[in-house]
Amino acid sequence: MTGNAASETLVEEYCHLASISSFDRFPGETAQNALRKARAGLASLEEPLPAEHRHDYLYDCSTPEELFEWFYDGPFKFCHRLLKSEVRRRYCTIHELSPVTAGGESFDLVFAGDVLWHTIDRLRAFAAAAAMTRRALIIAQDLQNDSSPHPLCFT
Numbered sequence: 389m390t391g392n393a394a395s396e397t398l399v400e401e402y403c404h405l406a407s408i409s410s411f412d413r414f415p416g417e418t419a420q421n422a423l424r425k426a427r428a429g430l431a432s433l434e435e436p437l438p439a440e441h442r443h444d445y446l447y448d449c450s451t452p453e454e455l456f457e458w459f460y461d462g463p464f465k466f467c468h469r470l471l472k473s474e475v476r477r478r479y480c481t482i483h484e485l486s487p488v489t490a491g492g493e494s495f496d497l498v499f500a501g502d503v504l505w506h507t508i509d510r511l512r513a514f515a516a517a518a519a520m521t522r523r524a525l526i527i528a529q530d531l532q533n534d535s536s537p538h539p540l541c542f543t
Contacts, residue, residue, distance in 0.1 A: 414508065423447070482507060485516040496523045504529045 413422055427447045434442040446455060468475065480489040482503060487494065498521045500514065507513045518525050 482513040483509065483516055485520055487520070490520060494520050494522050497521070497526070498524070499526045499528065501528045502530060503527070 413419075427444060430447075431442070431444045434444065443458075446458065450458070464477065467473070468477075476491065478490055482500070498517050500517050503513060504510055504527075514525070514527065
């Protein structure tokens, strides 16, 4: 991303597990239940791996801050450093997306990837993203059990 004249900012869903209470949850769903869902999701992704290469055990022996570093922040920092990226990273939920949380910026392009499965109030989420968009909002979503080789496109 260096050498590009365009300014780049990554506004990322705030995934801090220590603040799991801010996750979008159904009424009555506890933070512990949300953490169990995250653990089950990781286990299903790593199922094909040999047991010694799985990371599921980390939920038993780690603090929420350590989990955040290992699964979210650490990989970003590693790639940012390795690629000598100039991307500025901001943390907020998609519902909180605003010029304030984005450092006073709006964007030519906003890409929302796999947001539908992770939020209850989808319309409010996309309205916040659209309000930050000057030219194009791209919503990319894997549609489970969709056998079509062609993407859906709405204009």
